[in-house]
Structures are given as C-alpha cells and as structure tokens.
Amino acid sequence: MNRNKLENIFNQFDHTSKIVEIKELVSGHINDTYLIRTQKKPHYILQRINHFVFKDISALMYNKVQIATHIKKNTSKYETLTFLATKKGAYFYKDTNDEFWNLVLFIENSITFEKVQDQQIAYEGGKLFGSFLNATANFDVSQLAETIPNFHDMESRFLQFDTTLKNASSNRIDLAKNQIEIVQNYRDEMMILNGLKKSGKLPVRTTHNDTKISNALFTNQKKGLCVIDLDTVMPGIIHYDFGDAVRTICNTANEDEKDLTKVRFNMSFYKQFVKGFLTELSTSISNNEIKHLPLGAKTTTFIMALRILTDFLNNDVYYKTNYDMHNLDRVKNQLKLIEEMEKHFELMQEEVNQYLK
Secondary structure, three states: OOHHHHHHHHOOEOOOOOEEEEEEEOOOOOOEEEEEEEOOOOOEEEEEEOOOOOOOHHHHHHHHHHHHHHHHHHOOOOOOOOEEOEOOOOOOEEOOOOOEEEEEEOOOOOEOOOOOOOHHHHHHHHHHHHHHHHHOOOOOHHHOOOOOOOOOOHHHHHHHHHHHHHHOOHHHHHHOHHHHHHHHHOHHHHOHHHHHHHOOOOOOEEEOOOOOHHHEEEOOOOOEEEEOOOOOOEEEOHHHHHHHHHHHHOEOOOOOOOOHHHOOEOHHHHHHHHHHHHHHOOOOOOHHHHHOHHHHHHHHHHHHHHHHHHHHHOOOOOOOOOOOOHHHHHHHHHHHHHHHHHHHHHHHHHHHHOOOO
C-alpha cells in the first residue's frame, strides 16, 4: 500500500503526530503491519486486520482493549499494549476499501526473535507468557468473544480437514499422501485434551492462543518486555498457549526448514521455558493442568500441522506462501517436530511434574 493511503489511515486516529517514515514489518502470516515513525515520540504500530480471518472486528477490538486494560491494572511487571481510538471514538477504522485498521503505541527499545537463540530468551519468554496468563486468570472469561470460533477445537479441525480432503485435487492428495497418513494415525491421541475440556476437567480461562516467540517483545538485554498480538485472545485452555510457545521455542529449525535433519527438540530450552512459565503461574494453575502440559505441546504442534495441511489441500488460501510447496514443507516440519517430542516426552513430563503442588 502506498504511503499516502497509509498516512490518511493513520490520521483517522486521535493523535497529533507527523509521520517521518513508514516501514512494513513482514513477520506475520495473517495481518499487514507497519511501523510509523514520527517527528516526536511516541511512534506507532498500524495494523490492517484481516477481516476474512476475523469476522467480527468490533468484538475483536473489544477483547484486545479489555484485556490490555485489565493487565495494566493487575500487574506492573511488564509493558502492556496501548490502543488508540479514532477521532470518532472507535478503536478501529474502516477505510474506503472496507479494510479495517487499528493503532497501538510502539514500545521503545524493543526487539523480537523469530528463533530462540539461547536459554535466557526461553526463560524470559516463559515468564512473559506465564505472567500474561496469571494476570488474566481473574478476568471474567465470559466477557470475551471467540474471535476465531473453534480455533483450537480439535473436533472442528478434523471436520475441516475431512471435508477438504474429500474435495481436494488428486494431485495435492498425492503430494501429501504420507503426511495425510501420519495425521490419520494421530486422531485418537489428539482428541484427549478436547475431551478433558468438554468434561470440565480442564478449566476454560482467558488465553492468548498465538504464543509463538515472535509475539513476545524483549529488551536489547534479552529481558522480557511485553506480550503482543492480542487478536486471538479468547476463552481457551492453558495447554495451547504452553504448547504453541514450546513449539516455536524448542524447534531447532525454522518452521519451514526443508532439511528435516535440522528439526530437533531442544530440551534445555524447554526446561528454561517451563521454569519461567510455571513459576509465574504457581498461584493460578491446577495440578491437572500441569500434568497435561506436555501433551499440550504435542497437540498444539499437531493442530498447526493439521491446519497447514488442510490449507495445502485447499490450494493455499489461508497462509501466506512464498512458493508452491511452501505449506507442504511446513507440514513436514511440524510432523517431524512431533516425532522429536515423542523421543523426549518422558523427560518433558518429569520436568513439569516438579511443579505439582
């Protein structure tokens, strides 16, 4: 999008700043995000919300603003996001192309990591996500809308997969034949958490639902600073937040790495993440939740593999891809990571069991 259009959108929000530079940030798969540098601080982050993914923008922004406000009131340990309203008082702007935008204050002296480089980042990431969940533990989860209905509902994900598989081209089915077979073999195990949630044995709470490490801000000294990207904040179980963080922190390779020999599970990073995560959550997590955390890591990785495989069979309509087989390479990567988790599963379980009360 050209600068004039972005500048016009930016100026719909309630601020008095003048733009110096606009830079697109390209790490996300779903939304378009721009850093707006201005003559005087603060600087800003302007984001186009993908309304094909997020159907109810009003509910989405309500969730984000309410949770950010709640965290500010409940903890001073970390930075929190600050959303700006438009000049008309709404927290989003709808442009002439029916695209939706929101604006937040840029958090100064912050960096992100696409890959975890050392144990300190794993530990600080654990503390950040654990603190987020602890600070929202007393939030009335019934106030939150489901911004993506059934996002982590395994039954729904399998239904989407089965429907897509029936309608997929024979070419795509053939290309993904091995991955389809692996997914089918995991069906029963991957339904366990879903069953525990439905039976009430795992409590529904406020969860982030997209806790990849790139959604955490750090200082230049690698100290945790802020949890970002609240688009998927909604009711859920803690295991998917734990799992998505472990999925991205403990994979020794990028999630689209083609050389699967590079995909291994980093147990030392896992230990540090668990330490930070469960120390922060010690007063607001149950023993039953703790016991099922390793299965959460495995299940969340599987959900990601299943979602990407479904998208591949559906001709790549959801995730941004850079080449024809990009999604299939991602699927292979995530399934290899599950295989690596299985090799370490007993140790993963022993690590969380230390925190049972």
